[in-house]
Amino acid sequence: MPAEEEFDYIVVGAGSAGCVLAGRLSEDPSTRVLLLEAGPEDRSLWIHLPIGYGKTMWSPTYNWRFETDPDPNMNGRRIYWPRGKTLGGSSSINGLIYIRGQREDYDHWAALGNPGWGYEEVLPYFIRSEGNERGADAFHGGKGPLKVSDIGAKHELIEAFIAGAQQIGVPRTEDFNGATQEGAGYYQLTTHRGWRCSTAKAYLAPARQRPNLRIETEALASSLVLDGRRAVGVRYRQGGVEKAARCRAEVLLAAGALQSPQLLQLSGIGPRALLQQFGIPVVHDLAGVGENLQDHLQIRLSYECTQPITTNDQLNSWVGQAKLGLEWLMHRSGPLAVGINQGGCFMRALRDAGGRPVASTPDIQFHVATLSADMAGGKVHPWSGFTFSVCQLRPESRGHVRIRSRDPAEPPSMQPNYLATELDRATTVAGVKAARAIAAAPAMRPYVKREIKPGPDATSDEDLLEFCRNNGATIFHPSGTCRMGSDPLAVVDTRLRVHGIGGLRVIDCSAMPTLVSGNTNAPAVMMAEKAVDMIREDATAAAAPAALAA
Incomplete structure (x- = not known):
């Protein structure tokens, strides 16, 4: 030039x-x-392949791969x-x-x-x-x-999740971006x-x-x-x-x-x-x-499914992988055309002493995936699995971004300061409890073999908060x-x-x-x-x- x-x-x-x-x-x-x-x-x-972000999640070519400073509210973890x-x-x-x-x-x-x-x-x-x-x-x-599409085929697990959400009082919705956000349904992509x-x-x-x-x-x-x-x-x-x-x-x-x-x-x-x-x-x-x-803190609850109907099952089998590829090549459909998260839910999770919602609009968002892994973009588990990710929508916690040197190639200091306020801690725990309530609802119960994380030993609010501190991650916002x-x-x-x-x-x-x-x-x-x-x-x-x- x-x-x-x-x-x-x-x-x-x-x-x-x-x-x-x-x-x-x-x-x-x-x-x-x-x-x-x-x-x-x-x-x-x-x-360009929707499911490919499992690959680009760690790519040094296409991803900055930043890490935060150790966050004292996350037990000193870098995220x-x-x-x-x-x-x-x-x-x-x-x-x-x-x-x-x-x-x-x-x-x-x-x-x-x-x-x-x-x-x-x-x-x-x-x-x-x-x-x-x-x-x-x-x-x-x-x-x-900016093209926006429906997820073509309904999935048995997502349908069970939506029905489970309805059973705890969250209505089904066909449009999270319409007159009102509250509800459970399929995302558009x-x-x-x-x-x-x-x-x-x-x-x-x-x-x-x-x-x-x-x-x-x-x-x-x-x-x-x-x-x-x-x-x-x-x-x-x-x-x-x-x-x-x-x-x-x-x-x-x-x-x-x-x-x-x-x-x-x-x-x-x-x-x-x-x-x-x-x-x-x-x-x-x-x-x-x-x-x-500010950022949305993602808490991932993972479950083993009673039936081999998850994307884990398809990805862990050569035959399943071949079927996924053929479905995409023939029809541009199936999991390769969808990515990871299919189902969503926006609800009011935090309640006051009388059991009434604290917020007037949804304070928790779910991302529901028909697969499970130790982290977003990670290798899927060898068993049939699915994931409920929950995040508090409007955190009060505030962090900062500050240069570390005069070198533009050196990543700045990033301190998210997650879970710094009582409202953030209470709402995040409420979100985990809401996810468990949906998993325990009659519609979901037949599909839940076991809760892998947080697991049955996490019973009190203090246990769940500690789980969030030890396992929470960004949802990239x-x-x-x-x-x-x-x-x-x-x-x-x-x-x-x-x-x-x-x-x-x-x-x-x-x-x-x-x-x-x-x-x-x-x-x-x-x-x-x-x-x-x-x-x-x-x-x-x-x-x-x-x-x-x-």
């Missing part, structure tokens, strides 16, 4: 949000866009945090589940002082992005680029005709031949190029060479909740004491950069580290512009003020779709005075 070449926009990170930004902004042929991605092209079959490192980012290696969160999540964002981010304002962007195979209605889009639909597939693939879009892979951003307090470009490493690119309009950070704050800190934008610790000149003392880290707002710890404003720095926005899950009640991929896409409109509006407004003057 010639040293003098300039772009209008530089997008840092080709993940769930970055691909949306690059794809949408380059629709205007007069707008030149550079997209920088630290990872390689998304060429692996395991990326493995996979994050996507390829075109599509984490949307290329995630569990494919299409969930938006609750209406109340976005109304809460607005109530915190972020007008324009209430549910009624964000719904049109969910609809714009979505290409649901069920077609369009008041809540869904039928023609958007970001798949299309048996293939994964990452944002690279949805937004970038149609844009790749545009002459005004440049995509640079294996290009690790190292710092922002600043002119005073304005971002005018990005420095990056590619093929062992230090390079730089400049932009006329804006730099758009979409590197995710871990690396967007890292890049700001490396560029002298962040807490003064942290920057001075590493000898980084302070451009802007912005105390909230890297703070407010870190957020909030460059949060939106107007208070001293906010990093971006309601138009996602970094406070105190011109020409710079953060557009990814780090901008979430609070974590949404569910999976984060669809909300990240929504935020990017909304950001594109704001970027265009602001560019038009900025151009108007110049046009009048001319």
Whole structure:
């Protein structure tokens, strides 16, 4: 790339949000866009085959394979945090589940002082992005680029789970993203005709031949190029060479909740004491950069099934594997086209002394898999098995992300600080107890041979909390580290512009003020779709005075 070449926009990170930004902004042929991605092209079959995330979960090529700092609330354990490192980012290696969160999540964002981010304002962007195979209605889009599909065949175990949930008072639902989230049912997935639909597939693939879009892979951003307090470009490493690119309009950070704050800190934008610790000149003392880290803590309960009807049975047999492959090749269906988790449930688990739900909306989410392993993406057990994963939807616990050195290739310090509050501990234990209640319900009982984890010895709330501390893991939703707002710890404003720095926005899950009640991929896409409109509006407004003057 010639040293003098300039772009209008530089997008840092080709993940769930970055691909949306690059794809949408380059629709205007007069707008030149550079997209920088630290990872390689998304060429692996395991990326595109839905069940393949069991392989990419540990891939050094396509996965950053981060680890948290030892968490004192998790008995000093480090927690493995996979994050996507390829075109599509984490949307290329995630569990494919299409969930938006609750209406109340976005109304809460607005109530915190972020007008324009209430549910009624964000719904049109969910609809714009979505290409649901069920077609369009008041809540869904039928023609958007992000394809969303039903799980084709019903599974005996999932049907038993849904019936068991109904028996403890949770209604069956056909749509977690409609009028209300509460219920038990099948997830919809970001798949299309048996293939994964990452944002690279949805937004970038149609844009790749545009002459005004440049995509640079294996290009690790190292710092922002600043002119005073304005971002005018990005420095990056590619093929062992230090390079730089400049932009006329804006730099758009979409590197995710871990690396967007890292890049700001490396560029002298962040807490003064942290920057001075590493000898980084302070451009802007912005105390909230890297703070407010939130994540969903996953607690996995595993069971041995009484019948050989699980994906374990198919994967542990050559004949079963052949049938799986044939089903996918012939019909683009079956477990290879689905991934891992098929069933879901959103319910109110935490109860007060009178047995009434504490929360007015679901506080627990289930991911139900017709297989079992010691951890997500691990080798399946040699027996017939299935898994109930539960997570608290709106944790109060807050952690942080902070650089460890001036080297952009060194992962930052990540401290999730899970289970730091009494509400988080009580809700998480309540979720485990709710999972056990469903497993013990009449509809599920015929399928449960034994509970492997937590196991029969875990009987008290204290036992279950200790199980959670020793076994809990991420469900891959870190957020909030460059949060939106107007208070001293906010990093971006309601138009996602970094406070105190011109020409710079953060557009990814780090901008979430609070974590949404569910999976984060669809909300990240929504935020990017909304950001594109704001970027265009602001560019038009900025151009108007110049046009009048001319």
